Amino acid sequence: MKVFVSSPAGVRVYCEVHEGQSWTVFLARHHQSTQENFTRSWQDYKKGFGDPEGEHWLGNENLHTLTGGETRYRLRVEATNLQGEQRYGEWRVFRVAPEDNRYRLTVEQYSSSSTLGDGLNYHNGQSFTTVDRDHDTNPSINCAVHHGGGGWWWRWGWRWGWVCGDVNPTGPLHLSDLHQDPWEVMSWVSFTPGDGRWVKLSSLTMMVIKS
Ligand SMILES: [Ca+2]
DSSP, X not given: OEEEEEOTTSOEEEEXXXXXXXXXXXXXXXXXXXXXXXXXXXXXXXXXXXXXXXXXXOOHHHHHHHHSSSSOEEEEEEEEETXXXXXXXXXXXXXXXOGGXXXXXXXXXXXXXXXXXXXXXXXXXXXXXXXXXXXXXXXXXXXXXXXXXXXXXXXXXXSSXXXXXXXXXXXXXXXXXXXXXXXXXXEEETSSTTOOSEEXXXXXXXXEEEO
């Protein structure tokens, strides 16, 4: 069930009701008549972009305001592969640091009952990177550019090949399984827990709720 609410700060957010609880969605990806452009600047990712009723990013400043205080937040991710199979994952700790700490990510305590693999552990503690603000761990490339243009908590390293992470939530949405390397489009490593392959996604929702 979809619900739209306005936060005390006047930000209109999309909430997903799951088992009677209202989760605040901060990333929504799905097929729509015109896909949202996720190749965006630091400022755009800071402020947020897109339509709360369609594909959107809530904004790093909003995410920090929401999760950066003393109240603990949990994360839920729902992902669908190109064959229409849906998986979900939950993490009991999710926090985004202030801008002067480059919106550093804390994502911990993956729930073992998840059906989606823990693609986020590798990104824990990483700073946010966009095409115009490079905070990844590779001095010679920009990981946002390397992975299709989207901003994320990119971190360079050996992950079944040299890449910048285990997930690509903000990559271009490709409904075809052809022609495109999966790490350059919206995808998730270990869609099935323990399986290290990149799996392209047809939809993805990331949302938070107070613990
Ligand atoms: Ca870099």
